[in-house]
Amino acid sequence: MSDSDKSVVSRLRKLIGEGFYQPGERIGEVAVAEQLGVSRTPVRLAFRTLEQEGLLQRAGKRGFMVREFTEADVLCAVEVRGVLEGLAARRLAEQGLSPALAEELTVWIQKGRELLAKGYLEERDVDVWSELNRRFHETIVGSAGSPVIGDAIARNNHLPFAAADSIVIDSEALDREYRKLQLAQTQHELVFQALRHGEGARAEMLMREHAFIGLRYGELLGLGPGLGQPRADD
Amino acid sequence: MSDSDKSVVSRLRKLIGEGFYQPGERIGEVAVAEQLGVSRTPVRLAFRTLEQEGLLQRAGKRGFMVREFTEADVLCAVEVRGVLEGLAARRLAEQGLSPALAEELTVWIQKGRELLAKGYLEERDVDVWSELNRRFHETIVGSAGSPVIGDAIARNNHLPFAAADSIVIDSEALDREYRKLQLAQTQHELVFQALRHGEGARAEMLMREHAFIGLRYGELLGLGPGLGQPRADD
DNA sequence: AATGTTATGTTTGGATCCAAAGTAGAGCTT
DNA sequence: AAGCTCTACTTTGGATCCAAACATAACATT
Structure with missing residues (x-):
C-alpha cells in the first residue's frame, strides 16, 4: 500500500470515526474521490479495505454505506x-x-x-x-x-x-x-x-x-x- | 463486489489454499491477471481483500507474497x-x-x-x-x-x-x-x-x-x- | 387513472495509459 | 579486483476511458 493509498484509507477511517458520514448513509466513489482530491482508483481500493475492516458494508447491489454500530x-x-x-x-x-x-x-x-x-x-x-x-x-x-x-x-x-x-x-x-x-x-x-x-x-x-x-x-x-x-x- | 470481482477473490483464495502459489513466493499483479484472464484492476482489488483476510502479506516495499502458515x-x-x-x-x-x-x-x-x-x-x-x-x-x-x-x-x-x-x-x-x-x-x-x-x-x-x-x-x-x-x- | 415499458441518466466495474519508485546489472573509477 | 554510481528495465500506483448495470422518470396503453 503506497503512502497516499494508506493515507486515503486512514483519512477515510478518521472521517467515518468522526461521524462525518452518517451511519447508514450511501457513500459514493466519486464524491469521496473529489472530497479527498484523488481519483476514483485509490478510493475503490480503500473501500475494499474498509469493507473488510467492517466500517463499510455493501448497500444492496450498488455501492457502500457507512456501517451503523449499536x-x-x-x-x-x-x-x-x-x-x-x-x-x-x-x-x-x-x-x-x-x-x-x-x-x-x-x-x-x-x-x-x-x-x-x-x-x-x-x-x-x-x-x-x-x-x-x-x-x-x-x-x-x-x-x-x-x-x-x-x-x-x-x-x-x-x-x-x-x-x-x-x-x-x-x-x-x-x-x-x-x-x-x-x-x-x-x-x-x-x-x-x-x-x-x-x-x-x-x-x-x-x-x-x-x-x-x-x-x-x-x-x-x-x-x-x-x-x-x-x-x-x- | 461484482460477480467477476468476487470470483477473482475466491479463485485466488482457492489457488492459494491449494498451494498453487508457494508460501513466501512473490506474487505479481500482471502474472495473476494473465493467469485469470482479467486486467490488473480486479486483481489489485482482490489483493487488498486477501491482504485483509491474512492470506497475502506485503513483500517489502513492492508487491505481495503468499503468507506462510506454521x-x-x-x-x-x-x-x-x-x-x-x-x-x-x-x-x-x-x-x-x-x-x-x-x-x-x-x-x-x-x-x-x-x-x-x-x-x-x-x-x-x-x-x-x-x-x-x-x-x-x-x-x-x-x-x-x-x-x-x-x-x-x-x-x-x-x-x-x-x-x-x-x-x-x-x-x-x-x-x-x-x-x-x-x-x-x-x-x-x-x-x-x-x-x-x-x-x-x-x-x-x-x-x-x-x-x-x-x-x-x-x-x-x-x-x-x-x-x-x-x-x-x- | 394506473400500470407497464422504454429511455435516459447515474454509478460502479474493468481495461488501459502514464508516471513514479525500485531493483538489477553493467560500466567506470579507485 | 572491488566498490560505487548511473542507467535501463520491471513493477506498482494513480488517472482516465469505456462498457454494463441499475435506477428513475416519462410516456403510452389499457
Missing part, C-alpha cells in the same frame, strides 16, 4: 478483544515466560508505576500511559506463539471504539482518569504475576476483565451505566 | 475460533434462549441424530453433516446479540484451515469419520443443553473444546499427534 456492538467488540487477549495471555502463561520477555514486561509495569507514583495525573501523562499500555498489550499478544491472534485483535481494533488504547479519554477530569489508570496498572501487575507463575486460567480471566476498563469503570464513579466516552486519540 | 498458526486459528464461538455461546446462554431459537437449534440437533442413527456413514452424508454443522454454528453465533462476533469469526475463517466446516475430511475412512461426527454430535447436544439451562460458563467451555475436534481427535484414533488433514470442501 451499543451492543461496542460492548461485543470490547468482549471480543477481551477473549482474544485473554487467549494470548493464557497461551503465554502455559508456554512459560522467557527471561527476556519477563524483563520486557517489567519495563512497562515499572514505567506505569513511575507514572502514577506522584499521586496525580498531568495532561502530558496521558500520551505516556497510552504508549506504555499499548506496548504492554502488544508484548503479550505478540509473544503468544503465532501472529494469528494478533491479527484477529488488529482487525477487531479497526472498530474505533474497540482498541485497547481507547481507555484514556477525558483530559478535563484528570483525577477521575487517575483512578482509572490506577486500576489498569493494578490489573497489568496482576496479569504479569499470573504470567510469571504460569497461571494460565487466571491470566486469561484477568486479561478479559481488563478489557472492560474503558467501558465499565465509569459506573464505579457514578457516571451511570453508559458506555463511557468516545476515544480521544488515533 | 502448525502453530493453524492451532492458534482454531483456538481463536474456539474462544470466539465460546464467547457467542456464553452470551447466548446469559441472555436466555428464545423459544424460536431453541426450536431452530433443535432442528439441527435432530438432523444430526437422524444422520448418525443408522450406525455408519455414507459418502453423501458428508455434505449433509457439513450443512447442518454450519447451520448449528451460524445460529449460535448469529444470535449472540451483535454481528461483531460473527464478523470476527468470519475473518478468522478466511484462513482455510480454521473454518468450522473443515471437520470432515477423509471420505476414504468413513468409519473413522463416523466416530468423529458422533463426538461432534454429542458436543452439539451438550452445548444445547448448557444453553437451555443458562449455563454460560459451561456453554463457553464446551464450545471451545468443540473447536478442536477437527484437530485433535486424530490422536484418540492413534494417528499420532499431528494436525489432522487439510480440509476437503470449500
Whole structure:
C-alpha cells in the first residue's frame, strides 16, 4: 500500500470515526474521490479495505454505506478483544515466560508505576500511559506463539471504539482518569504475576476483565451505566 | 463486489489454499491477471481483500507474497475460533434462549441424530453433516446479540484451515469419520443443553473444546499427534 | 387513472495509459 | 579486483476511458 493509498484509507477511517458520514448513509466513489482530491482508483481500493475492516458494508447491489454500530456492538467488540487477549495471555502463561520477555514486561509495569507514583495525573501523562499500555498489550499478544491472534485483535481494533488504547479519554477530569489508570496498572501487575507463575486460567480471566476498563469503570464513579466516552486519540 | 470481482477473490483464495502459489513466493499483479484472464484492476482489488483476510502479506516495499502458515498458526486459528464461538455461546446462554431459537437449534440437533442413527456413514452424508454443522454454528453465533462476533469469526475463517466446516475430511475412512461426527454430535447436544439451562460458563467451555475436534481427535484414533488433514470442501 | 415499458441518466466495474519508485546489472573509477 | 554510481528495465500506483448495470422518470396503453 503506497503512502497516499494508506493515507486515503486512514483519512477515510478518521472521517467515518468522526461521524462525518452518517451511519447508514450511501457513500459514493466519486464524491469521496473529489472530497479527498484523488481519483476514483485509490478510493475503490480503500473501500475494499474498509469493507473488510467492517466500517463499510455493501448497500444492496450498488455501492457502500457507512456501517451503523449499536451499543451492543461496542460492548461485543470490547468482549471480543477481551477473549482474544485473554487467549494470548493464557497461551503465554502455559508456554512459560522467557527471561527476556519477563524483563520486557517489567519495563512497562515499572514505567506505569513511575507514572502514577506522584499521586496525580498531568495532561502530558496521558500520551505516556497510552504508549506504555499499548506496548504492554502488544508484548503479550505478540509473544503468544503465532501472529494469528494478533491479527484477529488488529482487525477487531479497526472498530474505533474497540482498541485497547481507547481507555484514556477525558483530559478535563484528570483525577477521575487517575483512578482509572490506577486500576489498569493494578490489573497489568496482576496479569504479569499470573504470567510469571504460569497461571494460565487466571491470566486469561484477568486479561478479559481488563478489557472492560474503558467501558465499565465509569459506573464505579457514578457516571451511570453508559458506555463511557468516545476515544480521544488515533 | 461484482460477480467477476468476487470470483477473482475466491479463485485466488482457492489457488492459494491449494498451494498453487508457494508460501513466501512473490506474487505479481500482471502474472495473476494473465493467469485469470482479467486486467490488473480486479486483481489489485482482490489483493487488498486477501491482504485483509491474512492470506497475502506485503513483500517489502513492492508487491505481495503468499503468507506462510506454521502448525502453530493453524492451532492458534482454531483456538481463536474456539474462544470466539465460546464467547457467542456464553452470551447466548446469559441472555436466555428464545423459544424460536431453541426450536431452530433443535432442528439441527435432530438432523444430526437422524444422520448418525443408522450406525455408519455414507459418502453423501458428508455434505449433509457439513450443512447442518454450519447451520448449528451460524445460529449460535448469529444470535449472540451483535454481528461483531460473527464478523470476527468470519475473518478468522478466511484462513482455510480454521473454518468450522473443515471437520470432515477423509471420505476414504468413513468409519473413522463416523466416530468423529458422533463426538461432534454429542458436543452439539451438550452445548444445547448448557444453553437451555443458562449455563454460560459451561456453554463457553464446551464450545471451545468443540473447536478442536477437527484437530485433535486424530490422536484418540492413534494417528499420532499431528494436525489432522487439510480440509476437503470449500 | 394506473400500470407497464422504454429511455435516459447515474454509478460502479474493468481495461488501459502514464508516471513514479525500485531493483538489477553493467560500466567506470579507485 | 572491488566498490560505487548511473542507467535501463520491471513493477506498482494513480488517472482516465469505456462498457454494463441499475435506477428513475416519462410516456403510452389499457
